[in-house]
Amino acid sequence: MSGSQSYLVVGSGSIARRHIVNIKTLFCEARVGCVSASGRALCLEEVGADIVYQSFEEALSAEPLLAIVASPAPFHVSQAAMLLRAGIPVLIEKPLSDSLESFAAAADVMHANSEKIEVAYNLRFMPSAIHLKTLLEKRTLGRIHHVLIDVGQYLPDWRPATDYRENVSARKELGGGVLLELSHELDYLTWLFGAFDSVYCVASNSGALEVNVEDSAYAILSRGDGLVASLHMDFLQRAPSRTCKIVGESGTLIWNLLRNSISLHTAQDGEKILFSDTEYNRNEMYLDELSRFVKVATGELKPEVDIYQALNTLRLVEALKQSSVTRQVVNIGDFSS
Known part of the structure; x- marks a missing residue:
């Protein structure tokens, strides 16, 4: 996977910022975009990204090769579903969702794209x-x-x-x-x-x-x-x-x-x-997780933690x-x- 491509991180908390740093560590030429989980305006200095998007639609228009959903758990499935519908592989921070009911709202999309989803039990x-x-x-x-x-x-x-x-x-x-x-x-x-x-x-x-x-x-x-x-x-x-x-x-x-x-x-x-x-x-396990997910995104590997394992949890x-x-x-x- 070329490091010159676009990557997306959803969320602006500590784990989101960690992923942004790690993407840049692994792919020195990567262009990392970030969008707030709640829709609030972000600044580059706050999150350390190369670009911040004002909306999910703007983020999708950049056509990232992969995305990391690092928002609060109630948003995980709905945001992952939007990305998957656009053909973007997704690493979802744990847990998969805050409830089985929340997952069910987009279960069809999640099941149909299960090989493009990794859940981050690092x-x-x-x-x-x-x-x-x-x-x-x-x-x-x-x-x-x-x-x-x-x-x-x-x-x-x-x-x-x-x-x-x-x-x-x-x-x-x-x-x-x-x-x-x-x-x-x-x-x-x-x-x-x-x-x-x-x-x-x-x-x-x-x-x-x-x-x-x-x-x-x-x-x-x-x-x-x-x-x-x-x-x-x-x-x-x-x-x-x-x-x-x-x-x-x-x-x-x-x-x-x-x-x-x-x-x-x-x-x-x-x-x-x-x-x-x-x-x-301890950051090494996050780097190893991300390195492996890149191969999941390109179809080289199956997810280490797929949605079915995460659903069981x-x-x-x-x-x-x-x-x-x-x-x-x-x-x-x-x-x-």
């Missing part, structure tokens, strides 16, 4: 994630008994220079809350271990953050073969945490995503470090939300788009 591109998947495929632990996932960070610390209460993560109307915002964990859980059948969840708002979304969630997922996963997410932890512990018949694997490391704990050998790259630059989110409301175990298969 944790899959971490070297430690790839190594962990290989270990599991080799059955390093034998039979797996259960999985324990913990992710959390104090929301005001995410972007200290901004008022966190105005950020997407904190606003229900923009698709905020831990279940959607931290759905990376739901994606990799299924990617590594396969689908689950049922969930029980308690999601709540502590009142500590002055937001209108759930700021913590505790969930148990299970399936017929006996595998159980427990999941904890929050916006409250002062000490950031992002770990996945896998307990099997021959030992325990601990994946520390913040340290980009994997350790194996066995009765015979104690702790053994299987992978560690603490100097890893969205179904899981909705099952968790319903369980939290009803305080009952919910079958994930009852949700369809």
Whole structure:
């Protein structure tokens, strides 16, 4: 793909600006355009693009080779559909949408163009994630008994220079809350271990953050073969945490995503470090994701995370939300788009 071509980023938030920088890093002659998700006027200095468009129609007229939708989740599907109708491949920031209902409004277009859509669950591109998947495929632990996932960070610390209460993560109307915002964990859980059948969840708002979304969630997922996963997410932890512990018949694997490391704990050998790259630059996974998406856009590769996988994650989110409301175990298969 020629670097002299036009690229489009929809949105002006931190992830949109990251994508603009990364496009220019990978394609030094690229002409990167940006359009606001809400229609407000942008300035070049604000987003770092080569050109800002005043409307979606103007952006489409530039005929970009590909587009990245980095707007709030409620806009993802409608904006992606407009791009796809114009023949433009799309990388959609996670989650795919804020709800199955929102997705259904443009489902026909999305399904018809599924091979041109990538959903940005970028944790899959971490070297430690790839190594962990290989270990599991080799059955390093034998039979797996259960999985324990913990992710959390104090929301005001995410972007200290901004008022966190105005950020997407904190606003229900923009698709905020831990279940959607931290759905990376739901994606990799299924990617590594396969689908689950049922969930029980308690999601709540502590009142500590002055937001209108759930700021913590505790969930148990299970399936017929006996595998159980427990999941904890929050916006409250002062000490950031992002770990996945896998307990099997021959030992325990601990994946520390913040340290980009994997350790194996066995009765015979104690702790053994299987992978560690603490100097890893986390932007590399975004660059790897973008590099791969370029090949999806040109038809060389199939999407790493297609809409069907992303829909399964969205179904899981909705099952968790319903369980939290009803305080009952919910079958994930009852949700369809």
